[in-house]
Amino acid sequence: MSRIPGQGGGDPRITVAVLDGPVDLAHPCFEGAALELPAGQPAFDPRDAAARHGTHVASIIFGQPGSGVEGIAPRCRGLIIPIFVERGGGKGGGGGLACSQLDLARAIVTALENGAHFINISGGQLSPSGAPEPMLAQAIERCARRNVLIIAAAGNDGCDCLHVPAAARNVLAVGAMDAEGAPLALSNYGAAYRTQGLLAPGDGILGATPGGGAEARRGTSYAAPHVTGQAALLASRQLAAGRPPDPLAIRAALLASATPCPDPDDGECRRFLAGRIDMNAATRSIEGGIVMTEGIATQLDARAHAAELQPQDAQPAPAGWPAATAAFPSAGLPGMGTAVHASDEAAGEAGMLAASGPVVASDCGCGCGGKGKEKPAGADCGCGCGGAKSGGAPPKKPQLVYALGTLAYDFGSEARRDSIAQSMAGGNPLSPADFLAHLEANPWDAASVIWTLNLDATPIYAVHPAGAFAEAGYKILRDALAAQLNEGADIVSVPGIIAGTSTLESGQVVPLIMPAIRGVHFWATEPLVTHVLGARPNAAAAQATYDRVTAGLTNFLGRVYYDLRNLGVAGEERALNYAATNAIQIAAVIQRTTTEELELDTISVKRSPVCRPDSECYDVELSFFNPNNTNIADRVHRFTVDVSDVVPVTIGTVRSWARRA
Numbered sequence: 001m002s003r004i005p006g007q008g009g010g011d012p013r014i015t016v017a018v019l020d021g022p023v024d025l026a027h028p029c030f031e032g033a034a035l036e037l038p039a040g041q042p043a044f045d046p047r048d049a050a051a052r053h054g055t056h057v058a059s060i061i062f063g064q065p066g067s068g069v070e071g072i073a074p075r076c077r078g079l080i081i082p083i084f085v086e087r088g089g090g091k092g093g094g095g096g097l098a099c100s101q102l103d104l105a106r107a108i109v110t111a112l113e114n115g116a117h118f119i120n121i122s123g124g125q126l127s128p129s130g131a132p133e134p135m136l137a138q139a140i141e142r143c144a145r146r147n148v149l150i151i152a153a154a155g156n157d158g159c160d161c162l163h164v165p166a167a168a169r170n171v172l173a174v175g176a177m178d179a180e181g182a183p184l185a186l187s188n189y190g191a192a193y194r195t196q197g198l199l200a201p202g203d204g205i206l207g208a209t210p211g212g213g214a215e216a217r218r219g220t221s222y223a224a225p226h227v228t229g230q231a232a233l234l235a236s237r238q239l240a241a242g243r244p245p246d247p248l249a250i251r252a253a254l255l256a257s258a259t260p261c262p263d264p265d266d267g268e269c270r271r272f273l274a275g276r277i278d279m280n281a282a283t284r285s286i287e288g289g290i291v292m293t294e295g296i297a298t299q300l301d302a303r304a305h306a307a308e309l310q311p312q313d314a315q316p317a318p319a320g321w322p323a324a325t326a327a328f329p330s331a332g333l334p335g336m337g338t339a340v341h342a343s344d345e346a347a348g349e350a351g352m353l354a355a356s357g358p359v360v361a362s363d364c365g366c367g368c369g370g371k372g373k374e375k376p377a378g379a380d381c382g383c384g385c386g387g388a389k390s391g392g393a394p395p396k397k398p399q400l401v402y403a404l405g406t407l408a409y410d411f412g413s414e415a416r417r418d419s420i421a422q423s424m425a426g427g428n429p430l431s432p433a434d435f436l437a438h439l440e441a442n443p444w445d446a447a448s449v450i451w452t453l454n455l456d457a458t459p460i461y462a463v464h465p466a467g468a469f470a471e472a473g474y475k476i477l478r479d480a481l482a483a484q485l486n487e488g489a490d491i492v493s494v495p496g497i498i499a500g501t502s503t504l505e506s507g508q509v510v511p512l513i514m515p516a517i518r519g520v521h522f523w524a525t526e527p528l529v530t531h532v533l534g535a536r537p538n539a540a541a542a543q544a545t546y547d548r549v550t551a552g553l554t555n556f557l558g559r560v561y562y563d564l565r566n567l568g569v570a571g572e573e574r575a576l577n578y579a580a581t582n583a584i585q586i587a588a589v590i591q592r593t594t595t596e597e598l599e600l601d602t603i604s605v606k607r608s609p610v611c612r613p614d615s616e617c618y619d620v621e622l623s624f625f626n627p628n629n630t631n632i633a634d635r636v637h638r639f640t641v642d643v644s645d646v647v648p649v650t651i652g653t654v655r656s657w658a659r660r661a
Contacts, residue, residue, distance in 0.1 A: 010073035011236035017079035017111035017119045021054025024210035029067035035078040038114040046210035056207030060225040072229025097342035105139040120228040121152040122221035123342040130167025144170040149247035151228045153220035153343035155188035167192040176202020176223040183271035197273030200226045221343045257281035398497035403568030405453040410504045446474035462502035462512045480522040488524040495519035519647035532587045552590040572605035575618035575641040578648035589637045598624035616644040633658040
């Protein structure tokens, strides 16, 4: 693959996140690459389709010069965030690659929090509308606000149809073309792609395979990292010119400079999307007239790649490994709703490589290979306790979380559920009342189930108290569940750090929180409001004011709990969620605005321009308006939250000013 002349493969100050399957970081092509695993990497069998897909995609961007697979932007910093993992079907066959939109949103936020400029997603979910689910839409919108570009595969259904996230607003969709620049028959097209999609090389694309080998593949999965790598090089050029990187401007330049369909009257022009990628024109657009004299990595000579991959030239796979990855039927994750699938086609095969794949817990005590599995011959544990042969590594630093939701529990397996049912002597373990009664007499069994934090009915985290005060932690979880059952508690706050993953009985895999017990609280909204404001006065006039304040505070809490709900990972999410737990401070603001007969309009969170050293501060702004006279200036109240510790804290005093509506 050729690169932009004079750039040397990118700038290490540019960060590219790859959200895909696990990556074999021990492959020779990654030696010397600046790759990080911000969320760790699960154990994996190098023969799994997920690992083959992830390793191939990552090598297209990060393969080092002089190796068997040279990438497009090898000098850029890389974030490897696995979201696809083989599920079922055995060694590289059956099953498939998928994750839920919720997990994809979580991975995008992780990439944002670790400084990504570009996010590559070589997968998607077929969608009639192309609209993502709310949590994913929120993550995509946050990327746009932070000037981070998501580049996603258009999909391999070969129809006038859309994939999520490729069709979402502000995303750059990528279709696949052949050696002559014609769209591949498998590459999707659709109305949304005509304005935000590019064609890039996707036929016979050389990439790494786990274990040290290489192979050619085809599909939009391998066209997407081509565009991602080129976009990273353009951002590197911006830095070299003394300008800050501007990923969204690069998106606009790539789309505006694309080579359109040669015959506009041809009915097949819709397959060209907005056009074919033209890096010469895009670079001229970005740099204001710099013309490149060398060919850019359009990889149009796919036949040359195929010639390189004759059996005598390719590195052989270990004994017993499949020679190529077969195509699999599409399947979603049970119990997880909609799923995002990998978008590739195995070389020489028709159809999509797609199926389900929850992440296996990466734990040195898991026996390597995950719960209930034997360690594959020649494979490493993948959790950092036996080298990096299969690419495992612990997180670089713990990910803080401050999440809000409701508490539930899960047994993890039918065997565990039946075992507990047997010990309950007639009680129903699925009944919270019966289970709490059992725990009252057998408190140690609280550690025998998986406690979950849910948004509505969807588990988003497992909660696992650990350390010297684990017993106290489980007692708080029991009390919270009892309060939900008997006292109407509707919100639980759980701060902590992400310490791995946990697999639920449904097969869903969720991140595991080790909670900071001092920050775990639970409450019902109405009693909380009464506690903060005190008892309702007897005087009629005072009652009217009290009721307005009560309604205002309840409205704010409801907005945070249900309208602005989030995963509590990003700094602004943790600040907002903590603000909702600090009802006393919010109540003071609500009382003041109620006196002025103002109503809550917007809630916003942004990085504070001033913060104490070694802290991470966010300003939470509440904007109020006068419903009786919208010509009056809005009233803004702002307070600052420091989220650098596992339990956030408010700093300074509440500030207030008028702002023109």
